Amino acid sequence: MTSYDRGMTSNRPYHHGDLRRALLATTAEAIREAGPAALSLRDLARRAGVSHAAPAHHFGDKAGLLTAFAVEGYDLLAEELGRAGDDLLEIGVAYVRFAVEHRAHFEVMFRPDLYRPDDPALVAARARSGATLHGGVAAHPAASAPDRDALAAWSIVHGFATLWLAGALPPGVGGDPEATARQVIRRLFE
Amino acid sequence: MTSYDRGMTSNRPYHHGDLRRALLATTAEAIREAGPAALSLRDLARRAGVSHAAPAHHFGDKAGLLTAFAVEGYDLLAEELGRAGDDLLEIGVAYVRFAVEHRAHFEVMFRPDLYRPDDPALVAARARSGATLHGGVAAHPAASAPDRDALAAWSIVHGFATLWLAGALPPGVGGDPEATARQVIRRLFE
DNA sequence: TGGTGGTCTTGTCAATGACAAGTTACGATC
DNA sequence: GATCGTAACTTGTCATTGACAAGACCACCA
Numbered sequence: 001m002t003s004y005d006r007g008m009t010s011n012r013p014y015h016h017g018d019l020r021r022a023l024l025a026t027t028a029e030a031i032r033e034a035g036p037a038a039l040s041l042r043d044l045a046r047r048a049g050v051s052h053a054a055p056a057h058h059f060g061d062k063a064g065l066l067t068a069f070a071v072e073g074y075d076l077l078a079e080e081l082g083r084a085g086d087d088l089l090e091i092g093v094a095y096v097r098f099a100v101e102h103r104a105h106f107e108v109m110f111r112p113d114l115y116r117p118d119d120p121a122l123v124a125a126r127a128r129s130g131a132t133l134h135g136g137v138a139a140h141p142a143a144s145a146p147d148r149d150a151l152a153a154w155s156i157v158h159g160f161a162t163l164w165l166a167g168a169l170p171p172g173v174g175g176d177p178e179a180t181a182r183q184v185i186r187r188l189f190e
Numbered sequence: 191m192t193s194y195d196r197g198m199t200s201n202r203p204y205h206h207g208d209l210r211r212a213l214l215a216t217t218a219e220a221i222r223e224a225g226p227a228a229l230s231l232r233d234l235a236r237r238a239g240v241s242h243a244a245p246a247h248h249f250g251d252k253a254g255l256l257t258a259f260a261v262e263g264y265d266l267l268a269e270e271l272g273r274a275g276d277d278l279l280e281i282g283v284a285y286v287r288f289a290v291e292h293r294a295h296f297e298v299m300f301r302p303d304l305y306r307p308d309d310p311a312l313v314a315a316r317a318r319s320g321a322t323l324h325g326g327v328a329a330h331p332a333a334s335a336p337d338r339d340a341l342a343a344w345s346i347v348h349g350f351a352t353l354w355l356a357g358a359l360p361p362g363v364g365g366d367p368e369a370t371a372r373q374v375i376r377r378l379f380e
Numbered sequence: 381t382g383g384t385g386g387t388c389t390t391g392t393c394a395a396t397g398a399c400a401a402g403t404t405a406c407g408a409t410c
Numbered sequence: 411g412a413t414c415g416t417a418a419c420t421t422g423t424c425a426t427t428g429a430c431a432a433g434a435c436c437a438c439c440a
Contacts, residue, residue, distance in 0.1 A: 052427090053389070054388055114227055155346045156345045163348055381440100382439105389432100410414105
């Protein structure tokens with residue numbers, strides 16, 4: 001029970017302290033529970049224990065909040081991809097793992113109608129994670145046509161992750177997305 | 191200019207005649223303009239020239255409308271995939287073409303949080319298009335591991351289509367999604 | 381100590397989804 | 411071709427939401 005969980009008549013301080021960060025965390029939680037379509041600024045405010053207009057102060061409007069959320073997602077993705085090293089297979093697996101573990105971020109990132117895709121911070125963050133992915137492809141020994149290979153690799157991991165998150169895969173596909181993804185990606189290298 | 195384009199004080203008949211179909215068509219139009227997030231039942235009603243509560247009569251609620259819209263999408267997809275014949279490459283191209291030409295349907299179909307994925311009509315329609323896709327993979331000569339190959343093929347075309355629709359691909363990727371998709375899919379068969 | 385600006389609140393408005401209750405007209409049956 | 415059942419559509423209403431305006435609070439620094 002943190003300070004911003006208290007009711008409004010309590011001794012909760014007027015200033016939250018770190019409302020912006022708290023709202024982004026709560027956004028992930030709310031989206032995980034009911035999808036991005038059901039996200040409500042007022043619900044976020046209630047969860048954070050602040051007034052209904054507090055979120056707008058930090059993000060302007062709903063699109064502003066989701067823009068910041070997408071930036072956070074692209075930064076996280078770049079970090080995870082970088083951690084995967086130079087092996088293209090492992091980078092692909094890391095991409096799928098990111099989608100599964102940070103599904104809320106992933107679901108917003110590729111829905112540009114929900115935020116402002118032209119926002120400078122967003123463009124920069126997207127470029128960073130794009131460079132990381134493309135770098136992994138270029139380092140791959142079998143890269144005869146880097147551009148096309150990068151697109152094929154990105155497509156297959158993105159498609160798998162998307163279908164997994166949408167629950168569109170048949171029940172036969174087992175419970176471990178990473179292991180299944182590894183099988184599928186390997187198909188590209190045979 | 192059909193009868194339901196007239197204002198409410200005109201001689202527009204009380205009964206629309208084919209409101210259900212008209213609403214589904216208008217749904218595609220509205221989603222193409224502003225994405226599924228901005229879809230409004232009342233806006234659909236205004237476009238169709240009926241009262242704000244008319245859509246609910248045919249579809250129950252917003253999720254009901256989108257369920258019917260997704261069913262329509264899966265039926266269309268099965269039809270287009272069937273038309274592509276037995277060649278796996280052409281089936282994949284047809285999948286991408288469907289996503290681009292019917293982007294509104296495609297964007298709803300893979301967003302189960304927007305509708306009722308358990309609806310019997312939807313389950314049936316999804317099974318139909320799934321069978322068509324899987325059948326194409328089984329007919330492919332190089333299918334050594336049909337399940338994994340089907341998943342890889344579905345992933346790569348779905349991923350490409352999704353990235354294309356999201357505008358996530360770098361500007362270098364040209365203006366013709368079908369031709370680009372063909373290159374990418376071929377990568378699976380080399 | 382006094383101000384200055386960022387943080388947050390209260391109040392309000394138009395728009396929306398959902399629901400209830402009433403009205404209109406189609407079509408089957410006699 | 412009159413009657414009646416029922417489907418199609420309307421009007422009215424309510425709680426919720428996003429956005430905005432105006433003001434209250436408070437940390438920080440001169």
